[in-house]
Amino acid sequence: MLARVTTFSIRGLDVRPVSVEVDISRGLPAFTIVGLGDTAIREARERVRTALQNSGFEFPLSRIVANLAPAHLRKGGSGFDLAIACGVLAASGQVPLAALERRAVFGELSLTGALRPCHGTLAVAQGARAAGLDGLFVARETAAEAALVDELEVAGAGTLRDVVEILDGTTGVHVPDDALPVAPVPSAEPDLSDVRGHAAPIEALRIAAAGGHNLLLRGAPGTGKTMLARRLPGILPPLSRQEAIDVTRIHSVTGLHRGGRLVERRPFRAPHHTISAPGLVGGGSRPTPGEASLAHHGVLFLDELSEFTRSALEALRQPLEDGRVAIVRGQHTAVFPTRFALVAATNPCPCGFGPGSPRCRCSESDHSRHARRLSGPLIDRLDLVVDVEKPDAASLAGPPATDSATVRAQVTEARERQAARLIGTGMASNAQMDAALVRRHARLGSAAQRALDAAYNDGRLSARGRDRVLKVARTLADLGGRADVSVEEMHVAISLRGEPHGAERIA
Structure with missing residues (x-):
């Protein structure tokens, strides 16, 4: 079964949409990631496998191929973890595919399944809005930062299971409050x-x-x-x-x-x-x-x-x-x-x-x-x-x-x-x-x-x-x-x- 999940690659200050395509097929158990990823992305295989298991999900004992498209674009960072994990869950039927169609995901996974914040959340949120997407999943710590972007539903999650529960409708989306307004110059500034x-x-x-x-x-x-x-x-x-x-x-x-x-x-x-x-x-x-x-x-x-x-x-x-x-x-x-x-x-x-x-x-x-x-x-x-x-x-x-x-x-x-x-x-x-x-x-x-x-x-x-x-x-x-x-x-x-x-x- 094939699943597609949208995330974003950051290069400099620019963001590019990346489609994480995950295919699960018959064959000897294997987990391969292709698409010009750096060391952090190659290491995502172990983080994703362990995070899924420790979060109570089944990791398919099949041949799994994750392609980061477009393949010619060099990609780096740990922000692809959540997208790869959601792709594996969707391809194995553990989350509904339709729930991911108009949403992007961005975040790093710990071995326990906790969602960690990544650099560039605001840039990713702006990229998601420019790409015409409706929503974005990020770590709870940076959800208010992403919420600075208008007309984008931002969901802050603490764990991979929180993300899945929102996708399958078990819980609703908790939209974070907008960032606090810009404050005047503090009095502690040298005078x-x-x-x-x-x-x-x-x-x-x-x-x-x-x-x-x-x-x-x-x-x-x-x-x-x-x-x-x-x-x-x-x-x-x-x-x-x-x-x-x-x-x-x-x-x-x-x-x-x-x-x-x-x-x-x-x-x-x-x-x-x-x-x-x-x-x-x-x-x-x-x-x-x-x-x-x-x-x-x-x-x-x-x-x-x-x-x-x-x-x-x-x-x-x-x-x-x-x-x-x-x-x-x-x-x-x-x-x-x-x-x-x-x-x-x-x-x-x-x-x-x-x-x-x-x-x-x-x-x-x-x-x-x-x-x-x-x-x-x-x-x-x-x-x-x-x-x-x-x-x-x-x-x-x-x-x-x-x-x-x-x-x-x-x-x-x-x-x-x-x-x-x-x-x-x-x-x-x-x-x-x-x-x-x-x-x-x-x-x-x-x-x-x-x-x-x-x-x-x-x-x-x-x-x-x-x-x-x-x-x-x-x-x-x-x-x-x-x-x-x-x-x-x-x-x-x-x-x-x-x-x-x-x-x-x-x-």
């Missing part, structure tokens, strides 16, 4: 009220958060670069529901998130400088998302930027420019989203104090080697370059310039203006605008246009840099509640492209 004496860098953080811009903090050791960077997530607006679902899907596939709640905070990823290029942007024999994708809709913080390998930093070019990265392995291309704000911190020279400091002991060749570690094309993709100076004693003893709640309210208001202006474009912030949208929405007066043209003609801006200056100027106008960009905002945007001590102009 800007802890910062003293850094008015200019705080203003740069505000601009970066309001427009989703990339930011480089440059200064001597101990001046507060890392402290400032770690306070950026606290001033970003809350995730929208769709953004939260996107982040939850990525983190679910990679195993960083498992359960019913949506991810509440915007991601903040801070990899060590020894990370490889595949670790940063994604890769591997079976491509998996890297830190750039794990920071999607959030912040990627690279501390000690000049210590990262050149290959890792150069790999960031496409993610920064396109908001996505394509990883090609064999005949498969995995595309990972990378809409993050890059915040980087670096010392001005190897000793950290900079060529203008009397404490600097670096030679000219040391300065040249340090500068060459950061390529021009990468620096050109950074919108804001800010010098972080050592605050004086009076500033450290004084009151804070502001707090995160105040700045977050300003940032949220500016983001709402951008979302209204960019509705229907698939973009949510000024940093994501393409050249056509920049020309349409960054309207300049004659004085602002002359200032921009002068900076471009002087060689201070590349063509890419010109567009990025326009985006920053547009963000400044949004923060000020203005429809057009003023000449003052244009001067500030140009100064933040990295002129020496340019950050002082916004203090």
Whole structure:
């Protein structure tokens, strides 16, 4: 007898429907799984056989062949256990075939028959809905995660017997509650009220958060670069529901998130400088998302930027420019989203104090080697370059310039203006605008246009840099509640492209 059960294969962030075809025929007892499965799938034979027996079901003493179709698609993971087990039960007449026609199953089996959760439940649920299926069986622990997908009946089960009882009508489907709504940014988030004496860098953080811009903090050791960077997530607006679902899907596939709640905070990823290029942007024999994708809709913080390998930093070019990265392995291309704000911190020279400091002991060749570690094309993709100076004693003893709640309210208001202006474009912030949208929405007066043209003609801006200056100027106008960009905002945007001590102009 032949039975078909639908499940899904996860590769990268993509899911593909897989039909598990189980045939039981006469012959010497054997259990064969075909269809380009990995080691975990080949080992499923023993898990499924033992789980069926320990759950009180009969394991057929016949020739059993399970085919994972399409056969040309490489498959991996333990999420196929439940589908194979249901296929064996259906083919042997222990569960009705009709009950499986419009449903998918996904989960790992223990030897006792307990159903264990697997990575990527949300992605599988979205795949089931896209395939036009009516229902999905998953482990009870991840049922609420799957229930985030609308118009899909999700059944959470604790054991294989629970699944069978639902299929044969012995018990009804218990639909899990939807995941809890996205919560506001917790008060435990590092707050800007802890910062003293850094008015200019705080203003740069505000601009970066309001427009989703990339930011480089440059200064001597101990001046507060890392402290400032770690306070950026606290001033970003809350995730929208769709953004939260996107982040939850990525983190679910990679195993960083498992359960019913949506991810509440915007991601903040801070990899060590020894990370490889595949670790940063994604890769591997079976491509998996890297830190750039794990920071999607959030912040990627690279501390000690000049210590990262050149290959890792150069790999960031496409993610920064396109908001996505394509990883090609064999005949498969995995595309990972990378809409993050890059915040980087670096010392001005190897000793950290900079060529203008009397404490600097670096030679000219040391300065040249340090500068060459950061390529021009990468620096050109950074919108804001800010010098972080050592605050004086009076500033450290004084009151804070502001707090995160105040700045977050300003940032949220500016983001709402951008979302209204960019509705229907698939973009949510000024940093994501393409050249056509920049020309349409960054309207300049004659004085602002002359200032921009002068900076471009002087060689201070590349063509890419010109567009990025326009985006920053547009963000400044949004923060000020203005429809057009003023000449003052244009001067500030140009100064933040990295002129020496340019950050002082916004203090």
